[in-house]
Amino acid sequence: MKTVDAKGKLCPVPLIMTKKALAELGQDETLEILIDNETSMTNVCHFLKEYKMQVVTEKQGNIFRLLVKKSGNIPENAPVEDFCRINTPNLSDYVITVKRNRMGDGAEELGQILIKACINTIPDLDLKPKKVIFLNSGIFMCLKDSPVLESLKKLENLGIEILVCGTCLDYYNKKDQLAAGRISNMYDILNSMAEASKVVFA
Template sequence: MITVDARGFACPEPVIRTKKALDVAGTDEVVEVLVDNEISLANVSKFGNDAGAKVTTKKVGDGHFRVLLELGESRSSQKETDQRTIAVIDSETMGEGSEELGKVLMKGFVYALSQLDVLPDKVLFYNGGAKLTCTGSDSLEDLQYMEGEGVEIMTCGTCLDFFKLKEELSVGQVTNMYSIVEAMNSADHIMKP
């Protein structure tokens, strides 16, 4: 049995830790995941079901849960493709309603993006998204990791100029709108938070 203690971690960390455990688990092995909130319980359970595992959950204390993922022969696995995927990020926040929550969600999105089995070919940043590639961004470590793995990180130069951030660019390279449009046009898949 492999035990993953994901207590105290916010989304998407419990799912990412679960995924890493499933990746190394053998056929017919059990992965035990410990979580401390119902959102993580639901997310890990859904991920396990999607991965083809038999999922059993149990409440083990006040707000604490145990998720057992039993793997079998029919377990699904993600296959690498030769299709070009890019991610486009046009804001330093994700969604609408709360700017503070939006920043937390965007940080989680960039982190989750960096943990995919198959990373995107490029990540394009424009408008407010350009701020994520600059000094002080909470996402720099994840972006630098992806760049080190061969992902092209490209930030709109006009946007950096507009926000007076050209000297603050800390990851990737400056690009232009034609290159952004060309990259989007040649992509097989475009991911956008």
């Protein structure tokens, strides 16, 4: 069995080493990864799961030992850096709720670029929300052809939960086109907003 020894290495090095080793591995072969910090371990696990690899983690003293079965394939241009989540102390306790597919009242085309710019800015905020909720025509931001899909995936990789109104997906008949976030219901959505320190409506 091949081993990647990423002890003492900080993100994104363990991710890069893992990606490289998996590329050299045959389908269904197993790889062992050794990591000595929890952040890197979480990031690597997240990365592997995104690309449908089976992972088993165990802790031996201060070392995390990951066993990975190459059950999927990682494209050569996979953005490892996006999985490099360096402890996010800035993940705050607030929630952003997107109520429609544009921002503010006024010209529709203006509202549409405002909401795109807004969502594309969230991954770069110092103070990031805990969750982002999409309601009514806001759900169009989470579909396959959404212009902000990459930013939403970045948010998910940062551990920010994305909730999408299931009733709304159903109403607009777009359930099969959901590409980011998880389908949620009014109970979950109201609970998330009630629990948050504050809710920002976009």
